Amino acid sequence: FTGPAGALAGLTDEEYKDSMSELRRINQATEKAESKVDDKKSRGLSSLANAIALLKTFSEKDVELGISELSKRLGLAKSTVHRMATTLVIGGLLEKNPANDKYRLGLTLFSLGGLVRRRLDVPSVARPILQELKSELNETVLLGVLDGPEVVYKKEK
Numbered sequence: 001f002t003g004p005a006g007a008l009a010g011l012t013d014e015e016y017k018d019s020m021s022e023l024r025r026i027n028q029a030t031e032k033a034e035s036k037v038d039d040k041k042s043r044g045l046s047s048l049a050n051a052i053a054l055l056k057t058f059s060e061k062d063v064e065l066g067i068s069e070l071s072k073r074l075g076l077a078k079s080t081v082h083r084m085a086t087t088l089v090i091g092g093l094l095e096k097n098p099a100n101d102k103y104r105l106g107l108t109l110f111s112l113g114g115l116v117r118r119r120l121d122v123p124s125v126a127r128p129i130l131q132e133l134k135s136e137l138n139e140t141v142l143l144g145v146l147d148g149p150e151v152v153y154k155k156e157k
Contacts, residue, residue, distance in 0.1 A: 026120070050076060051084050055093060055105065064102040 057065060057073050067085065071078045085103050088094040092108030126143045133141045144151040 054084055058105050064097055064104045066102045
């Protein structure tokens with residue numbers, strides 16, 4: 001979708017191609033990183049991989065979790081989970097709720113997520129393509145980004 005699509009976004013064909021190349025590069029890097037994590041899992045988890053798994057245990061449904069529950073879900077000793085959680089609290093990646101001694105994701109993750117969001121301006125790159133598709137198909141067009149096994153919808157036209 002060069003030409004009209006790039007022109008709608010105010011991009012030259014070269015800028016548009018560069019943007020699309022950057023999106024492909026990011027996708028390839030993500031796939032490569034996920035592959036490495038999968039390789040690590042098959043050989044045994046490192047401390048960092050365990051900490052990542054701990055952070056990913058939280059969800060919309062499980063906003064706060066205690067050491068016992070985290071230990072059970074991760075298949076790690078409570079003492080190991082407690083040390084990891086304490087380190088993550090110090091780093092701001094987790095917070096401990098003093099009312100119930102359970103842990104929740106920390107605000108540092110929110111800040112880091114904001115940095116990623118500002119860097120990846122996928123909607124502005126995709127906008128001209130969405131407009132072109134909408135015009136050609138005369139249908140609603142959605143932009144979805146794969147986030148693990150889920151699709152997050154970014155833009156509707």
